[in-house]
Amino acid sequence: MIVRISGEGQYRLDDDHHGKLDELDNAVVGAVDGGDEDGFHASFEELLQFVRGNGQRLADDDLEASDHILPPADLTFPEAGEEFSGDGLIPEPS
Amino acid sequence: MPGMSGRFSTVVKAKINKLLDKAEDPAETLDYSYQKQLENLQNVKKGIADIVTAKKRLQMQSSKIEQSVVKLDTQARQALASGNEDLARVALERKNVAQTELQGLDQQIVELESQQQKLIDSEQQLRSKVEAFRTKKEVIKAQYNAAEAQVRISEAATGVGEQMADVGLAMQRAVDKTENMKARADAVSELEAAGTFDDLTALGSGDDDIDKQLKELSTASVVDDELAKMKAELGAGSSQPQGQIEGGEGQ
Numbered sequence: 261m262i263v264r265i266s267g268e269g270q271y272r273l274d275d276d277h278h279g280k281l282d283e284l285d286n287a288v289v290g291a292v293d294g295g296d297e298d299g300f301h302a303s304f305e306e307l308l309q310f311v312r313g314n315g316q317r318l319a320d321d322d323l324e325a326s327d328h329i330l331p332p333a334d335l336t337f338p339e340a341g342e343e344f345s346g347d348g349l350i351p352e353p354s
Numbered sequence: 355m356p357g358m359s360g361r362f363s364t365v366v367k368a369k370i371n372k373l374l375d376k377a378e379d380p381a382e383t384l385d386y387s388y389q390k391q392l393e394n395l396q397n398v399k400k401g402i403a404d405i406v407t408a409k410k411r412l413q414m415q416s417s418k419i420e421q422s423v424v425k426l427d428t429q430a431r432q433a434l435a436s437g438n439e440d441l442a443r444v445a446l447e448r449k450n451v452a453q454t455e456l457q458g459l460d461q462q463i464v465e466l467e468s469q470q471q472k473l474i475d476s477e478q479q480l481r482s483k484v485e486a487f488r489t490k491k492e493v494i495k496a497q498y499n500a501a502e503a504q505v506r507i508s509e510a511a512t513g514v515g516e517q518m519a520d521v522g523l524a525m526q527r528a529v530d531k532t533e534n535m536k537a538r539a540d541a542v543s544e545l546e547a548a549g550t551f552d553d554l555t556a557l558g559s560g561d562d563d564i565d566k567q568l569k570e571l572s573t574a575s576v577v578d579d580e581l582a583k584m585k586a587e588l589g590a591g592s593s594q595p596q597g598q599i600e601g602g603e604g605q
Contacts, residue, residue, distance in 0.1 A: 264516065266366070267472050267524050269479065285360075320482035323490065323513030329363040329520075332527070334468075343361055 262324055263311050267332035270322070271315025281328075284310055288340075297337045304340070308333055366523070370515040387511040388491060391484040394518045398477045401525040402470060408532045409466045415542055416459045422551035423452050434584055442584070446577045452551050455542050462535045469528040476521045483514045 261278065264270045273281070284307040291299035308330065318324065331343065430445035490510050494503045545551065 264520065266362070266520050267476065320479045321486035323483060323486055323510045325509075325512045325516050326363075328360075329366045329516075331362050332524070 261327040262318065263315060264326040264329045265308060265311060265333065266329060267334075269320075270318040270324070270326055271311050272318060273311065273315045277310075277314055280310065281307075292337075292340045292343075300337050300340055304335065366516070366519050370512065370519045387507070387514070388484070388488060391480075391487065391514055391518065394521070395477070395480060395484060398473065398480065398521050398525065401528060402473050402477065405466055405470045405473065405528055405532060408535060409463060409470065411539055412459055412463050412466070412535060415539060416456060416463065418546075419452050419456045419459070419542070419551060423449055423456065426452065426551070430581075431584060431588065434581075435588055439581070443577060443581060446580050446584075448550060450576055450580075451545070455545065458538060459542065462538060465531060466535065469524075469531055473521075473524055473528060476517075476524050480514075480517045480521050483517045487511065487514045 261275055262270050262272050263281070284303065287303040288300060288307055291297075291303050311330065331340070335343075426445045426449040430442045430449065433439075433441035433445060487510055491507055494506045494510075497503075498506060
């Protein structure tokens with residue numbers, strides 16, 4: 261599967277990493293829902309490091325689409341909250 | 355994935371579809387996609403230029419205020435040396451406000467630099483993908499019939515579309531940050547216009563509106579501490595009568 265870290269690039273990961281990725285992703289959501297800012301930064305960083313560490317960076321001229329897209333690494337805690345409640349990071353297309 | 359990335363992927367993909375769906379006539383899609391990609395690249399370039407402009411404005415303000423800090427510090431010392439503690443206090447209050455603004459500005463300049471670098475990287479990635487798309491488009495057109503070429507090129511366009519959506523997001527974030535910074539730069543300009551960082555020699559005894567506002571803005575304890583430190587450095591102890599300009603002359 262291909263995972264993009266927004267603002268950074270795309271990584272190809274073995275499909276058997278899917279479970280771990282899910283687990284890390286849910287930890288981020290848990291921290292955001294629980295209002296745990298430190299927990300959010302720690303778990304989000306862990307998620308990104310997992311992708312960077314286990315993935316193979318795609319070449320810039322690769323035209324494959326991603327299966328999953330992660331928010332940018334400098335996502336703030338309030339932005340993460342909006343990601344679930346409001347319009348999200350990206351304004352609705354006009 | 356249902357979590358963080360699930361929500362985020364959905365939003366980005368909705369944006370990609372919006373980008374790609376504009377051309378309804380399939381025959382037009384191929385060239386339309388490429389046209390759109392080139393336009394997008396131009397927009398990114400413009401976005402980078404805007405950030406550079408915003409950064410330059412902040413840098414100019416920063417260096418001006420830096421000069422004010424040095425000047426006000428010197429004036430506080432001079433005032434204290436000549437026994438005018440009130441004037442020294444006004445100068446230090448101004449210096450305190452100027453330093454706070456300076457810290458804020460410098461931090462924002464660093465942030466803008468990082469935004470700029472990210473956009474430059476994203477632009478490079480987009481440029482590579484657009485170039486790859488152009489090549490691939492020609493190859494596919496030559497090898498397949500129109501209907502099949504359409505499908506294959508659409509797939510390739512999705513990859514570029516994703517990059518465009520991602521650059522769009524990076525630009526949006528940069529613009530938001532720049533807007534915030536404009537607000538700060540404007541606030542600093544207002545302080546400047548009000549004479550906050552002005553030369554103190556052009557000032558009266560120091561109880562006008564500006565000074566009242568300054569007393570509210572600056573942290574009294576910081577000013578007190580600095581004043582005490584300055585006194586100690588100058589050897590101008592508490593024995594020196596306040597406000598007497600003659601008192602400290604001859605140093």
